[in-house]
Amino acid sequence: MKHTIKELEDIASQIRRDIVRMVHGCQSGHPGGSLGCTDFFTALYFEVLNYKKDFSMDGIGEDLFFLSNGHISPVWYSTLAHAGFFDKSELATFRKLDSRLQGHPTTHEHLPGVRVASGSLGQGMSVAIGAALTKRLNGDNSYVFSLHGDGELQEGQNWEAAMFAPFHKVDHLICTVDYNGQQIDGPTDKVLSLDSLQAKFEAFGWHVINTDGNDMAAIVEGLHYAKTLAGKGKPILNLMSTQMGAGVDYMMGSHKWHGTAPNDEQLATALAQLPETLGDY
Amino acid sequence: MKKYTYTEKKDTRSGFGAGLHEAGKKNENVVALCADLVGSLKMDAFIKDFPERFTQVGIAEANMIGIAAGMTIGGKIPFTGTFANFSTGRVYDQIRQSVAYSNKNVKICASHAGLTLGEDGATHQILEDIGLMKMLPGMVVINPCDYNQTKAATIAIAEYEGPVYLRFGRPVIPVFTDPDQKFEIGKAWMVNEGTDVTIIATGHMVWKAIEAGEKLAELGIDAEIINIHTIKPLDDEAILKSVKKTGCVVTCEEHNKFGGLGESVARLLTTELPTPQEFVATNDTFGESGTPDQLMSKYGLDAVNIVEAVQKVIGRKKA
Numbered sequence: 001m002k003h004t005i006k007e008l009e010d011i012a013s014q015i016r017r018d019i020v021r022m023v024h025g026c027q028s029g030h031p032g033g034s035l036g037c038t039d040f041f042t043a044l045y046f047e048v049l050n051y052k053k054d055f056s057m058d059g060i061g062e063d064l065f066f067l068s069n070g071h072i073s074p075v076w077y078s079t080l081a082h083a084g085f086f087d088k089s090e091l092a093t094f095r096k097l098d099s100r101l102q103g104h105p106t107t108h109e110h111l112p113g114v115r116v117a118s119g120s121l122g123q124g125m126s127v128a129i130g131a132a133l134t135k136r137l138n139g140d141n142s143y144v145f146s147l148h149g150d151g152e153l154q155e156g157q158n159w160e161a162a163m164f165a166p167f168h169k170v171d172h173l174i175c176t177v178d179y180n181g182q183q184i185d186g187p188t189d190k191v192l193s194l195d196s197l198q199a200k201f202e203a204f205g206w207h208v209i210n211t212d213g214n215d216m217a218a219i220v221e222g223l224h225y226a227k228t229l230a231g232k233g234k235p236i237l238n239l240m241s242t243q244m245g246a247g248v249d250y251m252m253g254s255h256k257w258h259g260t261a262p263n264d265e266q267l268a269t270a271l272a273q274l275p276e277t278l279g280d281y
Numbered sequence: 282m283k284k285y286t287y288t289e290k291k292d293t294r295s296g297f298g299a300g301l302h303e304a305g306k307k308n309e310n311v312v313a314l315c316a317d318l319v320g321s322l323k324m325d326a327f328i329k330d331f332p333e334r335f336t337q338v339g340i341a342e343a344n345m346i347g348i349a350a351g352m353t354i355g356g357k358i359p360f361t362g363t364f365a366n367f368s369t370g371r372v373y374d375q376i377r378q379s380v381a382y383s384n385k386n387v388k389i390c391a392s393h394a395g396l397t398l399g400e401d402g403a404t405h406q407i408l409e410d411i412g413l414m415k416m417l418p419g420m421v422v423i424n425p426c427d428y429n430q431t432k433a434a435t436i437a438i439a440e441y442e443g444p445v446y447l448r449f450g451r452p453v454i455p456v457f458t459d460p461d462q463k464f465e466i467g468k469a470w471m472v473n474e475g476t477d478v479t480i481i482a483t484g485h486m487v488w489k490a491i492e493a494g495e496k497l498a499e500l501g502i503d504a505e506i507i508n509i510h511t512i513k514p515l516d517d518e519a520i521l522k523s524v525k526k527t528g529c530v531v532t533c534e535e536h537n538k539f540g541g542l543g544e545s546v547a548r549l550l551t552t553e554l555p556t557p558q559e560f561v562a563t564n565d566t567f568g569e570s571g572t573p574d575q576l577m578s579k580y581g582l583d584a585v586n587i588v589e590a591v592q593k594v595i596g597r598k599k600a
């Protein structure tokens with residue numbers, strides 16, 4: 001462990017503060033999924049991902065991460081800033097004119113840490129597979145991680161990718177699904193049920209694990225465990241249960257805060273629940 | 282009229298296959314992907330010599346484009362292969378976000394473009410792909426005219442850093458360009474110097490333009506013929522220089538008149554040098570089943586159509 005669980009939880013608390021402040025600052029963006037995945041991002045970047053401080057697009061000899069559900073950019077941007085990819089003061093520019101922190105992540109403005117644009121859903125698994133294939137050709141044994149929304153799995157391209165990866169034994173690939181059961185128009189069970197994702201991915205030939213994405217110790221352990229499963233001929237799917245809006249009581253458990261910004265009063269309420277641990281940007 | 286002859290006919294897709302094999306030999310980072318059309322795309326030689334650098338994706342074009350985008354990360358130069366229809370319209374958003382906007386070094390190689398795909402009919406005969414691809418910021422769009430030019434273009438795009446759309450076709454057509462040509466992206470090729478009209482042609486229409494030029498010479502019309510193989514970036518300089526001399530222009534393409542080469546030329550001329558122009562292109566229509574020759578004739582893409590367009594545009598110049 002590079003950090004104690006308490007240290008990781010403190011980082012996550014600061015990232016959650018950043019998320020609600022960023023979304024409040026531009027009165028737009030997606031706090032719900034960002035908050036739900038904060039513990040995952042913290043565990044990934046501060047404990048699991050083997051990355052180089054100097055960002056290079058090619059990422060030779062380092063683990064890569066792809067965010068497929070690009071709308072939860074606030075959590076990624078804050079995580080990247082705290083991990084040292086750019087100065088945290090830049091978080092104040094989120095979604096504003098001339099910013100590198102676009103509404104959805106892009107490479108167009110050359111933000112360190114981002115290797116492909118995402119936002120139009122369902123494309124990230126294919127991209128992650130491609131990056132893993134190149135690592136294999138290069139004899140590079142590092143890992144490729146990706147994150148996907150559960151609602152996003154309604155996009156058909158995911159299932160093309162899901163069929164491809166086991167057949168081609170892409171086994172240094174660890175895809176995580178943010179299994180919060182919510183999407184813009186309501187619960188996934190009401191909009192278009194995903195039914196059993198575990199059974200679906202297992203039927204496609206994946207090694208599926210289940211983690212609690214809002215328990216720091218559990219998600220750290222889960223991601224480390226996922227790494228031990230790599231190199232055995234199967235891609236790994238981490239079915240990660242989360243609460244949309246985790247950490248801010250009034251945002252939790254509902255799709256209402258998928259893409260809504262808090263007002264001044266709501267921001268104050270949220271910040272009161274999230275201790276400032278590393279200093280606000 | 283300069284004399285062009287040929288000793289054999291070949292398909293441009295075979296030029297792609299030969300070029301891909303050559304590019305693969307020159308650069309070990311060149312990789313290829315295909316969506317279940319290896320034979321149609323003539324990728325066999327590459328696959329035989331570089332099996333580990335080839336990925337069969339199956340009938341899943343969206344996944345293929347995404348994988349290609351991902352493969353650039355770490356230094357590979359992916360060439361994707363499928364029909365033009367499935368290389369563009371079917372995967373437009375994947376190309377837009379994961380390739381063009383992300384500025385990935387992917388070469389989208391598209392066979393069976395246009396009417397000359399023939400008997401399969403309109404579901405497969407895309408006539409909108411040039412327009413779709415040229416609208417994407419940063420995308421290079423190339424439509425070579427014969428086997429040799431397609432081979433040279435394929436080798437050249439491997440050496441260019443950035444997304445490229447390479448369009449070629451199914452039928453065998455005369456091989457009339459230099460087998461040792463150096464292909465320069467964005468540089469027009471002067472096929473024939475003339476003074477009365479500028480004929481600008483791309484792809485399969487270049488040979489038709491040469492045939493038209495010979496007929497026009499018999500009628501006493503001295504046609505300048507320019508091959509624009511790179512529709513984007515357009516060789517503005519070559520076009521303007523020619524049109525200044527001739528005063529009128531006919532554009533020829535196996536594509537819808539909306540969104541194609543003709544409109545790119547018209548945009549240039551409208552802003553720089555307003556000039557009478559006629560379009561030899563399909564007229565806002567889908568194709569249908571038939572032989573390539575029958576279809577080119579029915580939809581107005583023959584040498585005779587170019588001759589008529591030239592006579593018309595010269596008349597407008599004089600009026």
